[in-house]
Amino acid sequence: MDEILGEFIAETLETLEALSGEVVAWEANPADQSRLDAFFRFFHTVKGSCGFLNLPRFERLAHHAEDVLAAVRRGERQADPATVSAVLAVMDRIGALARALGDNATAPESPSPEADDDALLDTLLTSAGASLADETPHDHPANGRAGERAPRTIRLPLTLVDQLMNGMSDMVLARNDLGRRMREHAMDSDLESSFERLSANVAEMRDMISKTRMQRVDRLYASLPRMVRDLARELGKQATLELDGGEVEMDREMIEMVLDPLTHIVRNALDHGIEPPAQRRAAGKPDAGALHVVARQSGNQIVIEVRDDGAGLDCAALVEKAIATGLVTPVEAASMSDADKPNLIFHAGLSTATQVTSVSGRGVGMDVVRTNIEQIGGVISITSAPGCGTTIAMRVPLTLTIIPGLIVHGGGHVFAMPRSNVVELLHLTSAMVSIENVGGARIATIRGERHAFIDLEDVLQLDREKNTDEPRTLMVIRSPAGQPYVLGAQAVTSHEELVIRPASPVITASGAFAGMTLPDDGQPMLLLDAVGLAQIARLPLRDAGWHRPTPQAEVAPEPTIQALMFRERDGAHRLIPLTVVDRVEDLAAGQIAPCGTGAFARIEDRLVPALNAAPPVGAGLKSLRLHAGDEQLCYLVDDVLDIVDVPLALDAGLASGRLAGLVMVDDNPFEMLDPFALFAEARAQGALPGPAGPIRCLIPDAEDVWMRTILAPLLVQAGHEVCFGPPDPEDAAADLILCSEADADDMVQASAETIPVITLRPDALAPAGTSDTVYRYDRDRIFAAIAQVGQARISAQPGARSVA
Amino acid sequence: MNQSLFLFATIADAPIAVRASEVEAVVRLGGVVPVPLAPAHVRGLAALRSRVLTVIDMEARIFGKGGLDESASLAIVADIAAHSYGFLVDSVSDICLAPAGVQPVHGRIDPAWAPFVSGLVDYEGRSHLLVTLADFTAGAGALAA
Numbered sequence: 001m002d003e004i005l006g007e008f009i010a011e012t013l014e015t016l017e018a019l020s021g022e023v024v025a026w027e028a029n030p031a032d033q034s035r036l037d038a039f040f041r042f043f044h045t046v047k048g049s050c051g052f053l054n055l056p057r058f059e060r061l062a063h064h065a066e067d068v069l070a071a072v073r074r075g076e077r078q079a080d081p082a083t084v085s086a087v088l089a090v091m092d093r094i095g096a097l098a099r100a101l102g103d104n105a106t107a108p109e110s111p112s113p114e115a116d117d118d119a120l121l122d123t124l125l126t127s128a129g130a131s132l133a134d135e136t137p138h139d140h141p142a143n144g145r146a147g148e149r150a151p152r153t154i155r156l157p158l159t160l161v162d163q164l165m166n167g168m169s170d171m172v173l174a175r176n177d178l179g180r181r182m183r184e185h186a187m188d189s190d191l192e193s194s195f196e197r198l199s200a201n202v203a204e205m206r207d208m209i210s211k212t213r214m215q216r217v218d219r220l221y222a223s224l225p226r227m228v229r230d231l232a233r234e235l236g237k238q239a240t241l242e243l244d245g246g247e248v249e250m251d252r253e254m255i256e257m258v259l260d261p262l263t264h265i266v267r268n269a270l271d272h273g274i275e276p277p278a279q280r281r282a283a284g285k286p287d288a289g290a291l292h293v294v295a296r297q298s299g300n301q302i303v304i305e306v307r308d309d310g311a312g313l314d315c316a317a318l319v320e321k322a323i324a325t326g327l328v329t330p331v332e333a334a335s336m337s338d339a340d341k342p343n344l345i346f347h348a349g350l351s352t353a354t355q356v357t358s359v360s361g362r363g364v365g366m367d368v369v370r371t372n373i374e375q376i377g378g379v380i381s382i383t384s385a386p387g388c389g390t391t392i393a394m395r396v397p398l399t400l401t402i403i404p405g406l407i408v409h410g411g412g413h414v415f416a417m418p419r420s421n422v423v424e425l426l427h428l429t430s431a432m433v434s435i436e437n438v439g440g441a442r443i444a445t446i447r448g449e450r451h452a453f454i455d456l457e458d459v460l461q462l463d464r465e466k467n468t469d470e471p472r473t474l475m476v477i478r479s480p481a482g483q484p485y486v487l488g489a490q491a492v493t494s495h496e497e498l499v500i501r502p503a504s505p506v507i508t509a510s511g512a513f514a515g516m517t518l519p520d521d522g523q524p525m526l527l528l529d530a531v532g533l534a535q536i537a538r539l540p541l542r543d544a545g546w547h548r549p550t551p552q553a554e555v556a557p558e559p560t561i562q563a564l565m566f567r568e569r570d571g572a573h574r575l576i577p578l579t580v581v582d583r584v585e586d587l588a589a590g591q592i593a594p595c596g597t598g599a600f601a602r603i604e605d606r607l608v609p610a611l612n613a614a615p616p617v618g619a620g621l622k623s624l625r626l627h628a629g630d631e632q633l634c635y636l637v638d639d640v641l642d643i644v645d646v647p648l649a650l651d652a653g654l655a656s657g658r659l660a661g662l663v664m665v666d667d668n669p670f671e672m673l674d675p676f677a678l679f680a681e682a683r684a685q686g687a688l689p690g691p692a693g694p695i696r697c698l699i700p701d702a703e704d705v706w707m708r709t710i711l712a713p714l715l716v717q718a719g720h721e722v723c724f725g726p727p728d729p730e731d732a733a734a735d736l737i738l739c740s741e742a743d744a745d746d747m748v749q750a751s752a753e754t755i756p757v758i759t760l761r762p763d764a765l766a767p768a769g770t771s772d773t774v775y776r777y778d779r780d781r782i783f784a785a786i787a788q789v790g791q792a793r794i795s796a797q798p799g800a801r802s803v804a
Numbered sequence: 805m806n807q808s809l810f811l812f813a814t815i816a817d818a819p820i821a822v823r824a825s826e827v828e829a830v831v832r833l834g835g836v837v838p839v840p841l842a843p844a845h846v847r848g849l850a851a852l853r854s855r856v857l858t859v860i861d862m863e864a865r866i867f868g869k870g871g872l873d874e875s876a877s878l879a880i881v882a883d884i885a886a887h888s889y890g891f892l893v894d895s896v897s898d899i900c901l902a903p904a905g906v907q908p909v910h911g912r913i914d915p916a917w918a919p920f921v922s923g924l925v926d927y928e929g930r931s932h933l934l935v936t937l938a939d940f941t942a943g944a945g946a947l948a949a
Binding site for chain 2 (some may be wrong): 166167169170173411413414460461462501502503504505506507509510512513516518522523524525526536
């Protein structure tokens with residue numbers, strides 16, 4: 001702030017000095033409109049500057065003076081001598097205060113107490129005609145002394161500074177030329193030493209003149225406090241703004257370029273980052289959000305960071321939106337790292353703002369910010385932690401005009417390439433590089449990473465240099481807007497700091513050149529445009545920031561699944577997809593109930609079909625309880641070994657029996673079980689309860705021996721429940737009634753037709769007219785009927801059977 | 805600047821006149837660095853002290869091809885739209901006042917010249933074609949040629 005304050009003081013005093021000549025003329029002719037305007041402007045400027053410099057005393061004085069002059073301009077008030085002298089007294093007071101401020105900027109103590117201001121203003125507003133002659137001399141002695149010590153600055157037109165820079169460059173060129181000529185001739189050591197001295201002076205001068213273009217970052221910060229305050233008020237939020245690193249210096253042109261992006265980022269942080277106070281309280285944060293803007297120099301870059309402690313970015317929403325707009329495919333999105341996701345915000349049309357506010361959230365913005373930053377050779381990045389806040393960092397070069405560049409030779413020409421675009425330099429003969437020609441496209445594979453490969457001479461339509469044995473040089477180019485590509489050139493020699501200047505439109509029209517430069521040897525050189533070259537060569541420019549595979553992951557990982565590795569009872573190691581394994585249980589031998597060719601495991605009073613249960617069933621068996629929705633089965637194994645990641649696609653599909661195929665785990669083949677086949681086998685065993693789980697079967701005639709001793713155990717074994725006794729329509733405890741022909745009619749009535757009834761007949765052949773009965777040894781039909789009930793129950797409302 | 809002050813030169817054996825207000829200097833250029841992919845009339849870049857000039861071959865611009873031979877190095881230096889240009893000419897005869905000012909073009913002139921000539925200026929009893937340097941900086945096709 002000191003610099004701005006200093007400038008304000010200097011400017012104010014300067015204007016006062018300029019106006020002092022007018023004062024007399026205005027007193028002589030108070031009606032003179034042009035003079036009035038000049039004074040009005042002065043007060044207006046002072047008022048405006050004081051606003052953000054937090055100088056309320058200045059502001060108050062200037063504000064009232066401005067009001068009075070406005071009234072005069074509107075003709076509501078006469079510019080009588082009393083008014084004129086009151087206005088002049090206020091001017092003097094501002095001058096005195098400014099000098100005092102410049103004298104002691106840290107502790108602004110005024111030569112006259114603040115109470116005096118009131119008297120001045122009273123006079124001004126009432127314009128009572130009282131003479132203020134006593135007032136002014138009081139201030140003057142202080143002025144004389146303080147004026148000498150006020151910070152001394154002058155303002156220069158930028159063109160003059162540019163001319164100075166150009167003149168300096170001329171001088172450097174002349175020095176270099178002189179140096180060359182001196183080396184050609186015999187060296188006189190005296191001459192050499194004075195040339196050295198001149199040379200050192202020239203270098204020093206160049207540095208100093210470069211500094212005239214530099215400005216403190218404070219300038220960038222000047223408008224932020226006011227903006228944050230106003231915006232917070234508008235949004236009903238609270239925020240504190242902390243500004244650090246204002247003393248860092250940047251090229252003034254660069255400051256202009258960064259101003260808009262910075263403003264935008266701060267607005268965004270306030271609008272989307274910082275939560276409303278209530279929400280912050282709920283999250284255990286202080287009511288006021290903290291915004292922190294830090295600038296620092298890092299090498300030849302300036303890093304400007306904007307941090308907030310707000311809600312952070314909603315990465316999930318961002319990814320969803322990116323998929324919805326087709327920016328990424330779901331597969332790409334799944335493979336994006338958490339660090340990459342927030343960077344999606346820099347793409348056009350993506351904004352997580354659910355609502356467009358007057359401030360931001362129109363879906364334009366962050367992409368424009370990125371473009372602006374990249375245009376000046378900068379980089380922007382974002383990190384975000386949900387609930388903790390977001391940090392956006394802009395890295396921009398120190399100056400627009402001097403960039404580190406590589407000197408590139410090709411086709412007899414010499415070009416410059418911005419160093420920041422070049423990721424890597426390699427020789428074509430390097431073992432790490434292989435070039436292939438596929439369908440006209442050339443591809444350079446460098447350490448397993450494939451890049452499009454173009455030659456500089458081809459793009460620029462130049463002839464290659466012949467008669468050279470030197471291996472060509474490859475540059476891996478990373479351009480801000482496209483995929484990295486490889487550019488081949490005859491040679492890449494030195495690395496220089498280049499002063500870049502714009503090239504004329506006829507030259508840039510081709511798109512290949514971004515500017516030009518005049519190195520110290522005096523031969524103009526064109527600056528290559530990395531993006532433009534790729535465009536001329538028609539390389540795909542799809543933005544692919546996160547498609548760039550890391551060298552370690554040069555083969556895209558195949559989708560994998562987790563599989564459980566276990567030891568079969570015969571000792572073989574096999575795998576089964578972990579997703580179908582519900583749990584692993586220890587089973588006692590007594591829990592296994594063999595049943596014909598199949599078997600059941602009795603678990604929690606339920607019989608679950610068991611596979612692999614062939615005797616002898618020793619102790620210490622483990623059972624994999626497999627589930628598929630509402631079907632379950634137990635797969636008996638010797639032991640469970642490990643959980644491994646295996647490719648989703650089997651290495652050898654040989655679906656046969658229970659096996660789905662072979663997969664390779666650490667170079668060993670393992671058989672993978674096929675859950676489909678397992679469940680089919682269990683079902684074929686006829687042993688799985690219906691999909692709806694156990695059916696409550698009611699056998700009304702408990703005295704029927706066949707029903708009791710033959711049918712009921714069958715149903716129980718199949719996993720159903722059986723109860724006996726007459727049906728009770730009020731308590732619909734049963735899902736199904738099984739009865740003999742004799743009871744059928746009663747049962748249908750008793751169940752009020754809400755419960756299905758299966759009538760069993762003793763004879764295999766149905767007597768005429770009773771076709772809706774089931775032969776009691778037709779096991780399939782009985783179970784089919786039960787299954788039907790289960791299906792019906794599933795489709796009914798769940799609440800309808802909740803009585804049980 | 806006096807509106808009737810002109811620079812008189814020749815290109816393609818034709819006498820031309822350029823308003824002196826457009827001209828900054830006339831220099832003999834050093835090496836010209838060619839610019840790939842640029843239109844034929846852009847000869848390249850040349851350094852003039854710390855400035856870099858875009859060197860325009862006016863003859864090539866007018867006739868679309870050909871132009872001055874490689875050795876041509878005399879150029880009119882002008883700043884146009886914040887860029888510095890050098891316009892190659894065969895020779896420069898003088899800068900002086902043409903009291904009669906600009907005359908309308910009499911007779912039919914070569915169609916190649918037509919888009920560039922805005923009038924005639926009399927100097928030492930000869931008519932000179934008045935051209936505007938800025939017309940030559942645009943890419944071919946920008947003007948109806």
